[in-house]
Amino acid sequence: MDSSFFNVLGKSFGLKLPESAPDAWIRRWLPQNSVFSEEAVNCIGTFELRVEESELENGLYWQDELLCSFGGYDEETADGFEALVQMTLASNSLPEHLFLHAGAVDLDGIGIIFPGDSRSGKSTLTRCFLEKGAKYYSDDCAVVDSSGRLVPFPSALKQREGRKNRRVEDLSFETAGTGTNKSIDLVLFSDFESGASWAPEKLSDSEAVWRLLQNLFFPPAMRENPKEALGILRSVCGGAECYLGKRGEASEIVQFVRGLS
Amino acid sequence: MNSSQIPIARKEGLVIQEASGEVLVYDLDKDKAFSLNPTAAEVWRACDGNSSVAEIASNLSGSRDQEEKEKVVWLALDQLKEKNLIANEITSRFEGVNRREVIKKVGLATAIALPVIAMLSFPSSTLAAACPVSLCGGLGVSGGCGPGERCCPSTVIPGTFQCVSAFGLDCGAIPGTTACP
Structure with a gap:
């Protein structure tokens, strides 16, 4: 990979990499819809991967500050780098974009986000939606623009095995293209609980905004632009139906959504 | 009253x-x-x-x-x-x-x-380290943890501690880390 910049969400970021870094491995931790180039307009900052100096200081750097140590060109290191790159993007996102801990898809024209903590079943639900023909927007980190619309921000789909994530290599699902921002019609706060049955309660706008606030991908960004962030969340919840509940099988959520349309 | x-x-x-x-x-x-x-x-x-x-x-x-x-x-x-x-x-x-x-x-x-x-x-990104920085001795840019960084147990290199940009989050919530022992 010779490019010195990648562009994502309308911003440019510098990228300094050692020649030894495999292209396929780098693409695992950079946003999947990044566009690489040799020129940048208004570069926000630079990510640098250092693996050549003393071993102790090897790692991924952002603006010369260590983000994460380098453990090798492996899956775990890529996972750590991916999440920290996403956090760095999120910290530079407001007022144009807000990052939420949420899966996001478009099923039959219905824009859906399903916020939740790690291990709440977002990836499983995303995969279930995709198997039923949904368009893929995100499985863990959903991006919303300043009008409250969903922006494609896909990462390599993951499947949890025990405590570890494994990337799903065979991706035959349809991914929303860059520029296809989608209105959000449904917000589903669904926690997985073995044996549970999905019988959700409908939330008011305020309750839903409050719960979305708890699912900000990068809470400190709120300090910079709270008014904008609240405005975006209000736009999301004002235009959507919002539900809260425990779910068992992911397929019952898909049935629920299809029953609404 | x-x-x-x-x-x-x-x-x-x-x-x-x-x-x-x-x-x-x-x-x-x-x-x-x-x-x-x-x-x-x-x-x-x-x-x-x-x-x-x-x-x-x-x-x-x-x-x-x-x-x-x-x-x-x-x-x-x-x-x-x-x-x-x-x-x-x-x-x-x-x-x-x-x-x-x-x-x-x-x-x-x-x-x-x-x-x-x-x-x-909503935390700031400059909170104190969560684990003792001595556990990160030798790691990090300057041998300890820099401003805005925390010393956390690493999942990238299990069994070690590392300085990571904290973003105002606790060890365990920062990607690539677990909670302090």
Whole structure:
């Protein structure tokens, strides 16, 4: 990979990499819809991967500050780098974009986000939606623009095995293209609980905004632009139906959504 | 106990959003968000600098007697004051009294939903390290952890500690780390 910049969400970021870094491995931790180039307009900052100096200081750097140590060109290191790159993007996102801990898809024209903590079943639900023909927007980190619309921000789909994530290599699902921002019609706060049955309660706008606030991908960004962030969340919840509940099988959520349309 | 006191809702340094009878407030000074349920919101809105506690109570929605309504207003004011959402000094009716007991008594006696204020904090990115920085000796750019970094157990290199950019989060919430032992 010779490019010195990648562009994502309308911003440019510098990228300094050692020649030894495999292209396929780098693409695992950079946003999947990044566009690489040799020129940048208004570069926000630079990510640098250092693996050549003393071993102790090897790692991924952002603006010369260590983000994460380098453990090798492996899956775990890529996972750590991916999440920290996403956090760095999120910290530079407001007022144009807000990052939420949420899966996001478009099923039959219905824009859906399903916020939740790690291990709440977002990836499983995303995969279930995709198997039923949904368009893929995100499985863990959903991006919303300043009008409250969903922006494609896909990462390599993951499947949890025990405590570890494994990337799903065979991706035959349809991914929303860059520029296809989608209105959000449904917000589903669904926690997985073995044996549970999905019988959700409908939330008011305020309750839903409050719960979305708890699912900000990068809470400190709120300090910079709270008014904008609240405005975006209000736009999301004002235009959507919002539900809260425990779910068992992911397929019952898909049935629920299809029953609404 | 003085219900002739006139509470004034703080408006400065706040971002306020209202919908469905509830109010969301963001405190720009403390970087905290508050969610006021309809009863707390109604009391807060009524703190206009003209109405006494007794007047706010008499205008409160619901059909209970004045005494019970005043207790509900004082429960709301108590929380609003604690969250720094009241601009002037007021002396709480329940000062020195166990609030849980009061809530139990008022809750049983009144048909009005009790006032509830939930709070969320939004951390800065410059908090102190969560594990002793000595555990990160030799790691990090300058041998310890730099500004905005935390020393956390690494999942990338199990069994080691590393300085990571904290983004205001705790070890374990930062990708590639687990909680401190």
